[in-house]
Amino acid sequence: MKRRIAAHYALINGRLERNIVITTDAEGTIVAIEQPEALDSCASVEFYPGIIIPGMVNAHCHLELSYLGGAIAEGQGFAGFAREIGRVRGGFSDAERRHAADMADALMWAEGVQAVADIANDALLMDIKKGSNIEYTTLFEHFGLNNLSTESICAMAEQHDAAATPHSTYSVQDAPFRELCHYGKAPLSVHFLESPSEAELYRGCGGLKEWYDRMGWECDFLHYTTPARRITESVPNGRNLLLVHCCEATPSDVELINRELGDRVTWVLCPESNRYISSVKPPVEMLREMGCSIAIGTDSKASARHLSMVENMRLLGNVGLEELLCWATINGAKALGVENRLGSIEVGKRPGLVLIEGADLHEMRLTEECRSRRLI
Numbered sequence: 001m002k003r004r005i006a007a008h009y010a011l012i013n014g015r016l017e018r019n020i021v022i023t024t025d026a027e028g029t030i031v032a033i034e035q036p037e038a039l040d041s042c043a044s045v046e047f048y049p050g051i052i053i054p055g056m057v058n059a060h061c062h063l064e065l066s067y068l069g070g071a072i073a074e075g076q077g078f079a080g081f082a083r084e085i086g087r088v089r090g091g092f093s094d095a096e097r098r099h100a101a102d103m104a105d106a107l108m109w110a111e112g113v114q115a116v117a118d119i120a121n122d123a124l125l126m127d128i129k130k131g132s133n134i135e136y137t138t139l140f141e142h143f144g145l146n147n148l149s150t151e152s153i154c155a156m157a158e159q160h161d162a163a164a165t166p167h168s169t170y171s172v173q174d175a176p177f178r179e180l181c182h183y184g185k186a187p188l189s190v191h192f193l194e195s196p197s198e199a200e201l202y203r204g205c206g207g208l209k210e211w212y213d214r215m216g217w218e219c220d221f222l223h224y225t226t227p228a229r230r231i232t233e234s235v236p237n238g239r240n241l242l243l244v245h246c247c248e249a250t251p252s253d254v255e256l257i258n259r260e261l262g263d264r265v266t267w268v269l270c271p272e273s274n275r276y277i278s279s280v281k282p283p284v285e286m287l288r289e290m291g292c293s294i295a296i297g298t299d300s301k302a303s304a305r306h307l308s309m310v311e312n313m314r315l316l317g318n319v320g321l322e323e324l325l326c327w328a329t330i331n332g333a334k335a336l337g338v339e340n341r342l343g344s345i346e347v348g349k350r351p352g353l354v355l356i357e358g359a360d361l362h363e364m365r366l367t368e369e370c371r372s373r374r375l376i
């Protein structure tokens, strides 16, 4: 059966338009978008108070850490968080981990997430993700300075039709990093400049450097001189790349990466996670001014009260609502290469339809009361 759906506003072509009626077929594929003079003259329209947007794309998540919700206290800083996650990680059974992931997946779907870029360390949740209504891109991450072989994660990626990616520019040695940059065709997703200690490591100082020295670990990649140069000299042209967090990125980092890698790069911001761990904010204004393509991720429940895209949008502060909504939808879809099917309300797509309730429709901004819920 067809459905005809309208709200105060709908996000069409990146703009919030009034008086839009969206018609879908029984499967949710959009078959018509109309803008009638007056909604009340339209027959059998379901009207919702609020804003209709396409299903959202969570551009950075670790569903496998859902069982750590509330396990790590806020405000411990980057090093404290890394230490805590190592401490609490082992104390849960596979059944507990799967149950928490199931609940988080169901809530994300109900709140309107359509696709997720999901980082994984093992295959425990693959069946849950394959059976989910949400479309997951799983990226198995390579991690650890003493871990030089990419064989096992590439085998896992192959077996599960997934991708493989280096965790970050500070935790992976040169050879595995370069191998993964050339492995497969899926996007890469790299944790990037989440804390000052990453760039400091390349300058021979800071918290990571002290930790590695204490452990007797050596890095064979510091000749790149900065994390940004390591990215541009390792990632081949034409490869989609998600750079995640970017809190400490400088204008010269951004300029170099945008110049060398162009529109293949998406800057993925997870402000709730940054707030939770270190009370820092990503440099939203600078990234906007430098023309970056920005997307939004929730990160994991280890460092977020809730995997909420709306909460993350709200935390990005004083950004126009149309722009924010594009970051949460089409930009994430482009980063994952699924923009021909998802991420915008267009005839022929089946993007899901989501209602944002409680926004201030005079000032056009998100409020504390804002919630999202799935309509289709």
Ligand SMILES: [Zn+2]
Pocket: 060, 061, 062, 119, 191, 244, 299, 300
């Ligand atoms: Zn992450």
